[in-house]
Amino acid sequence: MKYVKKLVGSGELAQRITMGHNGEYYLEVREEEFIPLTATLATRKCVLIGLFCAEGFSPVARFSLFSVFEKKSAVLIVIRHTGRRAASVAGTFPAASWFERECRDGFGIEFPDAFDTRRLFLHESYPSGFHPLEKSFRNGKIETVQSVDAEEEYPFRPVHGEGVYQVPVGPVHAGIIEPGHFRFSVIGETIFNLEIRMFYKHRGIEKLAEGRVPQNCIVVAEAVSGDESVANATGFCLAVEKIAQVPAPDRAWYLRTILLELERICSHLGDQAGMLIDVAFPLGAGQFAVLREDIFRMNASLTDSRFMRGMVVAGGVAKDLRKEQLAELGKFIARFRKRYRVGLKIVLSTTSVLDRFATTGTIRRGLLRPLCITGPAARASGGKVDVRSDHPYGIYGIFPPDNTILHDGDVLSRFTVKASEIMDSLELLEQLLETIPDGPVKAEVPVQDGYAISLVESARGQNLCWIWIRNGKIERYKVRTASFCNWQAIEHAVLGNIVPDFPVINKSLNLSYAGTDL
Amino acid sequence: MVNALSCLLKKKVTEDPIALDEDIERIGREINRAVGEVFGRSIAIRELDTGSDNATEIEINNLNNPYYDVERFGITFVASPRHADVLMVTGAVTHNMAIAAKKTYEAMPSPKFVVAVGDDACNGGIFAGTYAVLGGADMLFPVDLKIPGNPPTPKEILAGLLALMRQARSDQ
Numbered sequence: 001m002k003y004v005k006k007l008v009g010s011g012e013l014a015q016r017i018t019m020g021h022n023g024e025y026y027l028e029v030r031e032e033e034f035i036p037l038t039a040t041l042a043t044r045k046c047v048l049i050g051l052f053c054a055e056g057f058s059p060v061a062r063f064s065l066f067s068v069f070e071k072k073s074a075v076l077i078v079i080r081h082t083g084r085r086a087a088s089v090a091g092t093f094p095a096a097s098w099f100e101r102e103c104r105d106g107f108g109i110e111f112p113d114a115f116d117t118r119r120l121f122l123h124e125s126y127p128s129g130f131h132p133l134e135k136s137f138r139n140g141k142i143e144t145v146q147s148v149d150a151e152e153e154y155p156f157r158p159v160h161g162e163g164v165y166q167v168p169v170g171p172v173h174a175g176i177i178e179p180g181h182f183r184f185s186v187i188g189e190t191i192f193n194l195e196i197r198m199f200y201k202h203r204g205i206e207k208l209a210e211g212r213v214p215q216n217c218i219v220v221a222e223a224v225s226g227d228e229s230v231a232n233a234t235g236f237c238l239a240v241e242k243i244a245q246v247p248a249p250d251r252a253w254y255l256r257t258i259l260l261e262l263e264r265i266c267s268h269l270g271d272q273a274g275m276l277i278d279v280a281f282p283l284g285a286g287q288f289a290v291l292r293e294d295i296f297r298m299n300a301s302l303t304d305s306r307f308m309r310g311m312v313v314a315g316g317v318a319k320d321l322r323k324e325q326l327a328e329l330g331k332f333i334a335r336f337r338k339r340y341r342v343g344l345k346i347v348l349s350t351t352s353v354l355d356r357f358a359t360t361g362t363i364r365r366g367l368l369r370p371l372c373i374t375g376p377a378a379r380a381s382g383g384k385v386d387v388r389s390d391h392p393y394g395i396y397g398i399f400p401p402d403n404t405i406l407h408d409g410d411v412l413s414r415f416t417v418k419a420s421e422i423m424d425s426l427e428l429l430e431q432l433l434e435t436i437p438d439g440p441v442k443a444e445v446p447v448q449d450g451y452a453i454s455l456v457e458s459a460r461g462q463n464l465c466w467i468w469i470r471n472g473k474i475e476r477y478k479v480r481t482a483s484f485c486n487w488q489a490i491e492h493a494v495l496g497n498i499v500p501d502f503p504v505i506n507k508s509l510n511l512s513y514a515g516t517d518l
Numbered sequence: 519m520v521n522a523l524s525c526l527l528k529k530k531v532t533e534d535p536i537a538l539d540e541d542i543e544r545i546g547r548e549i550n551r552a553v554g555e556v557f558g559r560s561i562a563i564r565e566l567d568t569g570s571d572n573a574t575e576i577e578i579n580n581l582n583n584p585y586y587d588v589e590r591f592g593i594t595f596v597a598s599p600r601h602a603d604v605l606m607v608t609g610a611v612t613h614n615m616a617i618a619a620k621k622t623y624e625a626m627p628s629p630k631f632v633v634a635v636g637d638d639a640c641n642g643g644i645f646a647g648t649y650a651v652l653g654g655a656d657m658l659f660p661v662d663l664k665i666p667g668n669p670p671t672p673k674e675i676l677a678g679l680l681a682l683m684r685q686a687r688s689d690q
Contacts, residue, residue: 226573
């Protein structure tokens, strides 16, 4: 508490800080107090990890804006109650730009002094004045705009200059990949500017969750991003458990952690295979693709789902794993490690691969904090961030990750960090299998009204989830995946690179379109 | 030292497949035969994501991994809809993707087939009836075959493709 008070500065504000369910701190401020406070927090090197809105949270005003700040292990949620207008913090915390545009689309809150006030997830086909997250809107079919005039089309930032030409890419790409639009401004072959436009897959996840009882909402959390099913379900269930103040039993956390780490390995393997495909080295890619399929099959034999869906439930896990299953997993890991090493050796001794990876797509360390970049992407650029050690949940306090931090920030660093995280996860899995205690795998969690935040380290980085339950039903489900923030790093990472290197840079960041577009 | 060249010249660094999946081989052979009869030698598939949660994409991608390696059965995934015989749609159709999806379909030469893969593409799944989606792929263009699942496994997708080939053969 002392630490958080110090962040806010001395004086009256510090006295008003209260503590939440998950060790987070809350502070309600008036609109005019907010901007000076953010200036203080910025000088104390806090990161803005989320900014979202809820309606009807306070009798004082219609909307409440929650700004979530993080400094090491401290999480401070600053709440301001507001009408349709609020002050923008995007100038101080650039990550806020997308957050605020998201609030504008969802709730109709204007941030008049923001540097970017364009629409975000509501594309041209949505009528003006439509804000799906307003409580007055009942989820259902809407009338869309059938034809869009040229002047109403989304205005990309214009880039002028001698010899600058544009390469528009997407939303439908050449590979088997999710949709998004990339607008390159190129001089010769070199990328001079990139602007990304996302949210083609906006399918209304947050609205869909509203009005559901928590147990029916886990499928929604799993649908946020398929390859983060376990992480997002865990985040959701963790928040529900925090609200009810019923922790999941030990054995359940061991099992959850096994699933979380399997998911991480699976995701990293996919990236590594993809990166190798993108530099035309299928021999190496094949190694990792085979191992990944093995993990998928292991997942299915453990949980009956290749994506381990339906396992994580509020209070624990849906079913226990038998002793033989865990023993089988132990043997699998030993075999896996050996074969993974072979694959890694092939890749790291191939100079043509290293040549394409090294110095490509560099993310400078200075970008991490302003843009809230997390996960392997941050750890390859000198960022010591990992929810598992910064805000340990479940049993990660007992098994803190021993992160490898690299500093070059290029594709090679991200490849190497992921390789080392796979090895770490394998080791952690073995430790878990050795020490897993007996006992129940599920606690009865009564549905209780309240709100809580949870942070989970998915394969891609920090996933934030905030849940507010009212009358036993989800009143607001806010989820911000690591991809939502990390996407903005790519606009910087590609500068000065050539267009043909874009795919490998993109793959090295492994960003989820679905998890961003919601 | 191991490098790409030594992998070719020296002893193999990968072991043989642990077990051949007989189902996959059988389905694959049948597809290969049907593809030969209906399309000549191979079918070209264009994958189109209209709002999936990316699990279905991953499973479709997995069809190309060495376990399945569907190219040996005459199935190729192509970069342009103009080269495609089959459009494989995943995810409920979002409003934001509707125009691009329609254009992709229209860019395909006839005769063309559409396969909806996964619950969301089949009928909208959990998103059916909500503000952000039109519904399943059939809200946008005619769908020849639906492969349900959340997501369907690579084997189920392959079995679906076989069903499509049989359907196309009987329609001839």
